[in-house]
Amino acid sequence: MTPYRSPYEAYPFLCDPDADMRCDFEIMTDAIASRTGLLAAQAPERREELLKLDELIYHANPTLRTFFSVTEPEIAWLAGRVEALRRETDGLCRRFVLPAGSPRACVAHGLRVDGKALVRLIYRHCERTGEAHDRLIDFASLVSEYFFLLALWLNRADGVAEIDFESRNYPAPKSREA
Numbered sequence: 001m002t003p004y005r006s007p008y009e010a011y012p013f014l015c016d017p018d019a020d021m022r023c024d025f026e027i028m029t030d031a032i033a034s035r036t037g038l039l040a041a042q043a044p045e046r047r048e049e050l051l052k053l054d055e056l057i058y059h060a061n062p063t064l065r066t067f068f069s070v071t072e073p074e075i076a077w078l079a080g081r082v083e084a085l086r087r088e089t090d091g092l093c094r095r096f097v098l099p100a101g102s103p104r105a106c107v108a109h110g111l112r113v114d115g116k117a118l119v120r121l122i123y124r125h126c127e128r129t130g131e132a133h134d135r136l137i138d139f140a141s142l143v144s145e146y147f148f149l150l151a152l153w154l155n156r157a158d159g160v161a162e163i164d165f166e167s168r169n170y171p172a173p174k175s176r177e178a
Helices: 022-042 044-060 072-088 103-129 134-157
Strands: none
Touching: 022 044, 022 103, 044 072, 044 134, 072 134, 103 134
């Protein structure tokens, strides 16, 4: 049975079959790009960088339906930003931390999670179709890592200390000296 199609539908692919994950990918990248824009407004010291990433996320948006248009230099730029943030936040996170802190760091933590969910969605799409550009997985993984490190950076910039988290399910490894 064909579902009703509203003449007011916001996007022509919303009724794609459940097995077709392209629209889900597009909605998720749209959401990530929208929240990246929000974070750019909240982090003026990183505004240009965030707007550039925002644009790249939007370029990745139609990838599963068309082609991967994020270039190698753009991926290298993002990898470079990840490495720069890693250096800038060195020592702030030795293990796990709670996804908490300043309001804008919390936005970055939410984007980190969305980046991981995007990687998972790409893998699920690949299982079903076998089709996704390898560099798309690299790009989405870098997006997640970028937002994690940015959350650390924003908390430090906002004077908020990270809160260590020790899992009850994954205890710390035993000391080798014992």
